[in-house]
Amino acid sequence: MLDIRRISTSRWWHKKKSWTFLGIFLFLVFVRFSKGSIYKDFYYFISKPFWPGQFQKEVILKSIKQESLINSTLLKKDNIRLREILSLQESSNNDYISAAVISRKTGSWWRQIILNKGLKDGVEIGSAVIGPGGLLGRVKNTSLFTSSVTLLTSPESKLGVWVDRIQINGLLVGVGDNYPSLILYSKDADIKVGDFLSSSPASTLLPPNIPIGIVQSVDEPSKAKKTAKISLLAKPHVIDWVQILKVKNFNE
């Protein structure tokens, strides 16, 4: 008997389709690891005709009023403190980039905005993004033309904040709705509805005294910590124009 060796053509590597799928898979893995920068740049070009115009006056003016009121109170206090502690350095920072919001996801799980300024405009990862009212979030990722900002409401966002009235630091954690939670690791902290939050003067990530929000409700204390719901001053679902503060070690 002749034993004819049959060359199999049914192996997966003999099929063109398998290689196509493998190619697509590798490409998508590349897209994943480049944090979707190709997609975001593509989106930048096709969304260009629909970028926001300069309106929304009512909402913005109201937020600006609140912001300037809080800002001036903070600046007064800061000035007094500065006079007392002469070694403290200048805290104001005017080095910013203006950008338009070209994509916004402010509901559901994913709370982020994409801005029309990217690496080519000098945006760096970690920069603080502020809008009318105060802090919106921090730049998490940049592509050539765009930058993506994690909003304070995102479940990924955790930020050290300063409660000015009781002079205490707390942790602001996004929980996936419009009201992030403030966690104070002290059961006896005397936090009240209406207290306002700003970025911590001791922060190395953010410039000091950027208004963040107002305490909306205080929960029952549990296990040596106190939590409160915060109403943010800057409203990411309506803001079309923002400012990106350039990264700098703010405690230097």
Added chain:
Amino acid sequence: MNKFFIKKLPIIFFIFVPIIFLWHPNWLGFLGVQPYWPLFWLLPWSIIYGSINGLIFGLFLGLILDSVTLDSNFTQIPGLMLCGILFGRIELHRDFLVGHFRYGLICSFGNFLCGTLYFLQILFKNFSYSNFLLFLPSFQNILAEVFLTGFFAPLICSQLLRMFKFSRRKLN
């Protein structure tokens, strides 16, 4: 050229899924939540091409959507892959009208699955923080998304299914 576009119709729609996901049209939202767009594409694709294809393209969609969202700790891949497999096991209903509304129920269920899996990841990651704070907004998110996805699915899925079938017929 025209033939090429007809042939590649599902893939062209596939490319547009992340674009709509990023676009996030507010006027379509409910409680600030959007329908879960990838399921609208995945359902007709899996019904026509089967579970294995559903699984593979669930993975592909998950990879792309994970890369355009910033949450590097959480992933949409498991939910979409599971939906791809489940949707592939569904057969088309003879009655047009019943089939039409069935898409809504199936997509709602798929969305509930994806939302729950995503929520579990967030819960697991934020275990050290007060978890009860997460529950209420998360349930609201899931329910609003399930409602919206179920609401739009009959409209969008049946149209896409028709187009994908047409494209496949031209292919054969």
